[in-house]
Amino acid sequence: MEIVGLGYMGLESKNTEGWRTYAPEVLGMAVRPSDGPALLLRMDDRNHRIAIRPGDRDRLSYIGWELLNRPAWEEALQILAAEGYAPEIADPGLREERAVHAMAWIHGPDDVRHEFYYGHGFDSHTFLPGRPHNGFVTGEGGFGHVVLTVPAWTDELNHFIEDVLKFKWFGSGADTGKRRFYRPRRNHRTHAIGYSIVPGVLGLQHVGIEVHDLDDVGIAYDRVLERGDPLMATLGRHTQDPVISFYAFTPSGFPLEYINAGVEDSEVHPFVEGKPESLSIWGHKFNPDAPKPSTMYSAAESVTSDS
Numbered sequence: 001m002e003i004v005g006l007g008y009m010g011l012e013s014k015n016t017e018g019w020r021t022y023a024p025e026v027l028g029m030a031v032r033p034s035d036g037p038a039l040l041l042r043m044d045d046r047n048h049r050i051a052i053r054p055g056d057r058d059r060l061s062y063i064g065w066e067l068l069n070r071p072a073w074e075e076a077l078q079i080l081a082a083e084g085y086a087p088e089i090a091d092p093g094l095r096e097e098r099a100v101h102a103m104a105w106i107h108g109p110d111d112v113r114h115e116f117y118y119g120h121g122f123d124s125h126t127f128l129p130g131r132p133h134n135g136f137v138t139g140e141g142g143f144g145h146v147v148l149t150v151p152a153w154t155d156e157l158n159h160f161i162e163d164v165l166k167f168k169w170f171g172s173g174a175d176t177g178k179r180r181f182y183r184p185r186r187n188h189r190t191h192a193i194g195y196s197i198v199p200g201v202l203g204l205q206h207v208g209i210e211v212h213d214l215d216d217v218g219i220a221y222d223r224v225l226e227r228g229d230p231l232m233a234t235l236g237r238h239t240q241d242p243v244i245s246f247y248a249f250t251p252s253g254f255p256l257e258y259i260n261a262g263v264e265d266s267e268v269h270p271f272v273e274g275k276p277e278s279l280s281i282w283g284h285k286f287n288p289d290a291p292k293p294s295t296m297y298s299a300a301e302s303v304t305s306d307s
C-alpha cells in the first residue's frame with residue numbers, strides 16, 4: 001500500500017468555540033469560512049487539515065491517509081478487503097465534506113476510524129496564517145503526527161501497521177516497549193503515527209504539528225503562557241527525534257506538540273535504531289499537575305466516531 005502521508009484529521013469537541021480563537025492566535029492556523037457545523041482549520045493551501053465538529057465529548061473522530069492517485073487508492077481498498085477490513089465507500093456528501101475525490105474507511109484494531117483517500121481539494125496561494133507566521137511543514141509529509149494510546153501491542157495491530165499499511169518503524173523512544181513510532185514508506189518525516197502502550201486505555205494521546213521557524217514555536221509558547229493554558233511538557237529537544245517542541249493542552253483537552261527542526265531522510269538517521277537513555281536532551285519537563293488527556297478513555301468503553 002502506497003500511503004503518502006497523514007492528510008487530515010477529524011475531532012469531536014465540547015469546545016469548538018475555544019478553537020475558533022486558539023487555532024489562529026496561538027497556533028497560527030487559519031479558520032476556513034464554512035456553513036457546515038464543523039470548524040475547518042487550514043495549515044496550507046489544502047481545503048483544510050483539521051475538522052472539529054461540536055459534540056458531547058472530546059475525542060478523535062478519524063484520521064485520513066492520503067494515497068497518491070486513483071490506482072493507488074483502488075489498490076489500497078483491495079488490500080484492506082483482502083485482509084478482512086471491509087472498507088466502506090464514502091458517498092458524495094461525505095466526499096464533499098472531506099473535500100476529496102474519493103474516500104473509504106475502516107475501523108482499525110486501534111479503535112480508530114482510518115480513512116483512505118486521494119485528491120484532496122486545494123486553493124493555490126490562498127493560505128493566510130491566523131497570525132504573523134512563517135508557515136507549517138506540510139506538503140508530501142502530511143500535516144504532522146498523531147500518537148494514539150492502546151492497551152497492548154497486539155499481533156493484529158502489528159500486522160495492520162507493518163504488513164497492511166506497510167509503515168516503517170522509527171524507534172520506540174526512551175521507554176523501550178512502551179512506545180512505537182511509524183511512518184508511511186513514501187514519507188520523509190520520522191513518524192506520522194505513534195502508539196503509546198498503556199494497559200486499559202484507548203484514544204488520542206497527542207497531536208504534533210511542525211512549523212518552519214523556531215521563532216514561531218517561541219511565539220506560540222509565549223501565547224500559551226500568557227493564556228495560562230496547562231502545559232504537559234515545557235520547551236525542550238527530544239533525543240531520538242531531535243526536534244525542539246513543547247506540549248500544551250488544546251481547548252479539546254489533549255496536548256498538542258508544537259515543533260520545529262524536524263529531521264528528514266530518517267532512513268539514514270543514526271538515532272533510528274538506537275536506544276536513547278532519556279526522552280529529551282534538555283527541557284520537556286513534565287507538568288506534575290497536567291490533567292489526563294480528555295481524549296483518552298477506558299478500553300472497555302469504545303467511543304469511536306461513526307462519521
Ligand SMILES: [Fe+2]
Nearest residue numbers: 147207208257
Ligand atoms: Fe509528538
